[in-house]
Amino acid sequence: MLRSFRFCLLASGLWLLPQLQLRAAQFDLSTATVADINAAFESGALTSEKLTQLYLARIEAYDKAGPKINAVITLNTEALATARALDAERKTKGPRSPLHGVPVVLKDLYDTKDMPTSAGFLPLKNSQPTLDATVVKRLREAGAIILAKVNMDDWFGVPKPGDQSTVLGRTLNPYNAELTPGGSSGGTGASVAAVFAQLGLGSETGVSIRNPTSNNSIVGLAPTRGLIPRAGQVMTSFTQERCGPMARSVYDVAALTDIVAGFDAEDLLTITAPGRMPKGSYTQFLEKDGLKGARIGVLRDLFRKGDKHVEGTALIETAITDMKASGAIVLDDLSLGYDVFKFLDSHGGMRTNFHEAQFSYDLYFRRLGPNAVIKNMDDLVAFGDLVKPSIRKGYAEFRSLTHHADYLARRDMQESLSAQLVALMDKYKLDALVYPFKTLPPEPHLEKGLAGKDNAVSSITGLPALIVPTGYTKKENGPIAMEILGRPWSEPVLFRLGYAYEQATHRRQHPAMVPALSGEKFTY
Structure with a gap:
């Protein structure tokens, strides 16, 4: 009798049901990491084409419609075709990397040979580079899909009050439409938070990776100076400019760093990277108990005081x-x-960008070729009042930095502060320092000159910093984030600490303004 009953269960498939339930996996687009996506790919439950369609559906529903986040400047019309080709390649050759078939958005200052790069400046709206930026080339080689170019603070122009750029205007914060997504990588921050792509690249001279990372309750890395190359990236400063991986999880930021980091002959600042990067993936350092025994210093100098x-x-x-x-x-x-x-x-904040800007811009313009809309600084300043006064002023004043006393003093102070912070970590044998990135929520769009909102320590010193969400203010639902600062080349340590904190707390919440759409959650 029992044998007969078992046979009936086996024949009906019910015999396997408990085992299948034990092995069932849940997929949720809003919380899935790159590892989760690859697991779904490998099982056959998901394809790159389907994943890309899910992201395109969210952009259609929420970017220019619905809440009108308004982050996307240029959508890649070939994204689905690329996804299908990558799916076919996966079947015949296997994946190129964990990012194979995974959609990425770019701040619109990274050159793409198949889409314009505007830097948010209206005269450059149709500027078409002939080469990919180094990081974009590396993403494509890894099989990532460049899904869209997204809004940013206008690099050269003066937008309307409360707007990010003269190209696209105002981008909204998915957590509160009345608040700014942050500058200058606000389009990347808002896009990643609103789940328009799996990953994003921002950049910063001062706080422009970390500010929108904080404002949009995501994770972002401001890397060690020299870790990630900047060739083909519009930048203001040779000294301070950094490319920043941004995502909804520490895992994904680490996985993206794997792809874009490393030496590049077009950016000789990266000559310091060889020998200082891990031999394997940055994700190998992610441990749920990674905080156990870690020595963390609380830098009280970077806590602001006052009721607000x-x-x-x-x-x-x-x-x-x-x-x-x-x-x-x-x-x-x-x-x-x-x-x-x-x-x-x-x-002036110890920044060197005001002095270095014109030389950085000229380098970028020369890369665009003879048919470029803007070929050099003379072409740029010829746009007159459309161009920021600070750019025109700097171009008139700084013809050489060789013996410029103020510039050299700023550079020396940057090195001094970096040495002091490393010495403090050495003195107490610390793995990292922690403090608020800022203790104020994102400001309203038209707010100007909000004093005491953030800090530029990481960009001034070139020390790596990881931003992780810590919660939200009650009145504004304004995201707040903690900064974890390390020694040069300590990204593995920062990822370990940030991941352990993330897994222990799960502070990040999905923004209610952009809820899940059909097909984004499934069991396989």
Whole structure:
């Protein structure tokens, strides 16, 4: 009798049901990592074409329709065809990398040979590069799909108040439409938060990776100076400019860093990278218990005071408590012994971009070739009042930096601050320093000159920093984030700490303004 019953179960397929249930996997586009996507690819439950369709559906529903996030400048019309070709290649040859068939959005200052690169500046709206930026070339070689070029703070022009660019205008924050997504990589931040793609690239001279990462409650890396090449990227500063991987998880930021990092002969700052990168993937350092025994220093110099900072500070304090609960050894009340914010504000914020800008721009324009809309700085300033006064002023003043006292002083102060922070970490044998990126929510679109909102320590020093979400203010639903700062080339450590914190807390929440669409969640 029992044997007969078992045979009936086996014949009906019910015999296997408990085992199938145990092996069933849940897929959710809003929370899936690159690893989850590859698992679904390998099972046959998902294809690159289907994944790309899911992202295109979200862009159609939420970018120019629905809440009108308004982040996409140029949509890649060949994205689905590319996805189909990559699916066919996967079947015959296997994946090129974990990013094979995975859609990515780019801040519209990375050159793409098949789409215009505007840098947010209306006269460059139809500027068509002939070459890919180095990081774009590496993404394509890895099998990633460049899905769209997205909005950014206008690099050269003066947009209307509250707008990001003269090309596209205003991009909204998916967590609160009344708040800015942040500059200057706000389009990347909003796109990743709204789940318009799996991954994104931003960039920063000052805080333009970290500010939109914080404002949109995602994860972002401001890498060690020299880790990621910048050839084919519109940039303002040879010294400070960085390319920044941005995503909804630490895992994905690490996986994206794998692809874009490393030496490039077109950017000799990267000559320092060989020998200082891990031999395997950055994802190998991600451990759920990665905070256990880690030595974390709380840099109190970068906590702002005042009533308006109380709620944001409380979220950071909770994050530090969470790190301690996960096994970290937390050394609190660390200080460099002086007012760091005042020091950062000295000499115009210690930034070198005002001096280096025209030389950086000229380098970029020359790359565009003889048919370029703008071939050099003379062509740019010829647009007159359309161009930022600071750019025209810098071009008139700085013809050489060789003996420029103010420029050299700023560079020396950057090196000094970097050395002080590394010495502090060495003194207490720390893995990293933590502090708020900022303790204020994103400001309203028309807000100007909001004092004391963030800090430029990482960009000033060139030290790597990882931004992770810590929660939201109650009134604005404004995202707040913690910054984890490390020694040069310590990205593996930052990823380990950030991943462990992320897995222990799961602070990031999907923005309600852009809910899931049909087909984004399934079981396989």
